[in-house]
Amino acid sequence: MPSQPQAADYSADPVILEVAAWLADPVKAADFPKTELRFRNDRWDKAVGLDGINDDKFTTYFGHFEPLPDNLKEPLAMRYHGHQFRTYNPDIGDGRGFLFGQLRDGSGRLLDFGTKGSGTTPYSRTADGRLTLKGGVREILATEMLEALGANTSKTFAIIETGEELQRGDEPSPTRSAVMTRLSHGHIRIGSFQRLAVLEEEDHLRALIDYSLKHFPGPLPPEDASGREEPAIILLHQVIERMADLAASYMVAGFVHGVLNTDNMNISGESFDYGPWRWLPSWAPGFTAAYFDQTGLYAFGRQPEAIHWNCGQLAISFSQIADRDALVGALERFGPLYQEAMANRWLWRLGVKPKGTESDTKVLEASEQTMRDAKIGPDEFFFQYRGGRDATGALADALKPYVTTDSDHPYWSEGAPVSMLIDEVETLWSAIAERDDWQPLYDKVAAIRRMGEALGAAPVPAGHL
Template sequence: MPVGPVYRPEPRVFDLGEDYGDAVRPADFPETIPRVRNDRAAATVGLDSLTDAEWITHFGRFAPLPGQPGPIAMRYHGHQFRTYNPDLGDGRGFLAAQLRETPGAPAANDRTVYPRADRRSDPGASGSAQQGRLLDLGTKGSGTTPWSRSGDGRLTLKGGVREVLAAAMLEAQGVPTSRALSLIETGEQLERGDEPSPTRSAVLVRLQHSHIRFGTFQRAAFFGRADQIETLVEHVRALYHPAVAQGDASGLLTAIVAASARLAARWIAAGFVHGVLNTDNLNVTGESFDYGPWRFLPSYEPGFTAAYFDSTGLYAFARQPEAVFWNLTQLAGCLKLVAEAEPLTEALNGFGPAYIGELRAAFLDRLGVKSLGEAADQRLLDTTLALLREKGEAIRWEPLFHDWFAGFSSSARALAGPRANAWQGEAFDAFRFALFEHEPERPERLEHTVFARPDPEEMLIEEVEAIWAAIDATDDWSPLHDKMARLEATRASRA
């Protein structure tokens, strides 16, 4: 098969041994209809040169890619809404391949269904620049596994579309996220209790930086297997956090705490609610993935929830940092099998300061301005949140960052735009003063056509449902393709 010259298979999950996953067979789907093919992401791992038939073979039928032994369903446990569940594991997905990323690799034969660029460079990303990050190809909806329990191992087409949208929006906003590489409709009619049935089916492939979850450690700890914890510590340290010394479990926790704090801060700055922050949905690299009942805030609302079943608001918007920290404490509890409690506690205590620092940095990034020091940066953060709180639906969340991107340089544009009447009052004056203290970061970005538009790209539930309705009613994919093209423009405008 014509893999590109940058294709570098490296199936390192097998270094862990058979205690961490099970070889599985993918489902035999009645149809394989390509719906999303992300060649721009595929180019970073040398897979953009696959023909359409080869794409289906590997991402619809799951014939192993060159140098890849075959799919593995990962074993893990987890707390679900803080209730421990030892009956988890990959129940409708598997790890299909692992390979090295080559940042900036050009697409040799770009047949991307919608324009899409490579992941924004991240100075905090693990893995050396020369070697490239180790990435996983993971699936969703690829069939039953030993961990499916009573599930059918399938994914609804609507669920696949929603994950494609969530990942693209988050990438455009600078959030560490998995990328939707492929979405293929599979021709089955699924019965679901939470949406009209029968409904169409699909299989998704995502490109992600590690499927080692907090719950992977929890399973080993549940069985009292200190040896397995030690194996996981070394595996994760060597592949994802190589700056940590060999055998230093507390140092590894420190690195995971820092990555998780960054992720939580970026969610908040994006106005994003993941919806299901269980310990099996957080991984060791601090990358967001597995988008189920997600939502973006229409306007500032700390108690906003994404999941209809989150009746207590456990994973509400403003409680997400708390949820991430609670999950980190469960990971630390597992590491107590191989490390002293005091340095683990010290590592956990670093979450709060790291989160606040990352939140300041995330808001600076979203507003397109440079740091002026901790005090001034905190003042900008506080006044931005105060303005969002006061103005609410009058400006919504995303338009503020669109109107005032690059600070003073956007004054004329913002004050002549559709929200001009909202930009007044004491809260706005405090925000403007704090914003104008900061110099713009690369103000030439304002020349992008995105900033000539009156409104930014948002991802509110009404639009998501409208995109799905067009697909469901008349098989019209143009609203999805158009949305993805606009999101790519948004990402490019801020890169």
């Protein structure tokens, strides 16, 4: 079975108040014309002790944003800067979302409720602070699919339709509106540190590092690492480890995030904020998700490079308070950690046990060549050749010394894999837009979760949150 959320009691813990005075601004939620519950995550409401409340009360919290018990008294819009397509932008921050509350799960991990489409903030600029209902549906699909494929991702906790007609230049308008609540391990971005560094708020920079180490704990750097006792160096090593695994999880999933800006990089290593995402229809490193990514900066095959570059910006933010050679030493770990995570995750999804040797690399190389030759994508490849079945040629040779993991789940005997290609996404949305038929979406979520059960828990490194 995959890593399932365990039932827990509700446990509020708004620790963001330790740093909120200089990291966030109090805001108010929009007053929506209606609040109609469309999606409630019935797996994760149990993990935070909110499964016992009825839908009306649930909507009061996540549509009207009545404060949760013993939690934040008012929402907080987070302040941050960021590189957007590698151009530095100091004029950003939470423009259509806020931090609504914090709590602990049954294992003591800190979780945030963050929103999207909840109204304007001081950082909205000329935007309306809203989210399209289609954007909310796409967020459900992205997070459910990534969770099933073992990626460290935020969870779509609630989608509530809000009754407004929105004008958008990149899709048919007017279009329906929604407000989304995500559940995630924090909302401290690389851009949060960039802002403090640019403003030369060194005391606050150090305080945010301490906050991150306290509430998102991980292992110490390797014993031979330079500066391993410095808080900034410790945090950078932890972020590098998490980001290398995140990059590998995207590649093994065949997922293209589309907008890997530094303000979209969570130091917990958790993927979030899904806009123009896509899954690969075939193995194509140059495949892009965003029509506006004209240079292919965030193309599928360039995602590890992009995430590593973002880690470099975090190191630059720390350079005014930490030893530069030690920072560089941490950054140099990304490549080997990424390769290790790629091998472990790839062989996990293929259904064989990794050896930790060069033979793992040969399996990856043979797998990529098989996909190119057959013109198929990862979903079809991993399903067709699960456990090495039906493998021929170089792939069969590469898999000979491997032991197969348990593949008894009936999913593996079905005719086709669960996938998430754009045509199906549009079909699911059309059912809602044209007939207000939500059942195909709910059926798809159920199928995705069943695939996750068949795959089982993904291998994750120490310190994975």
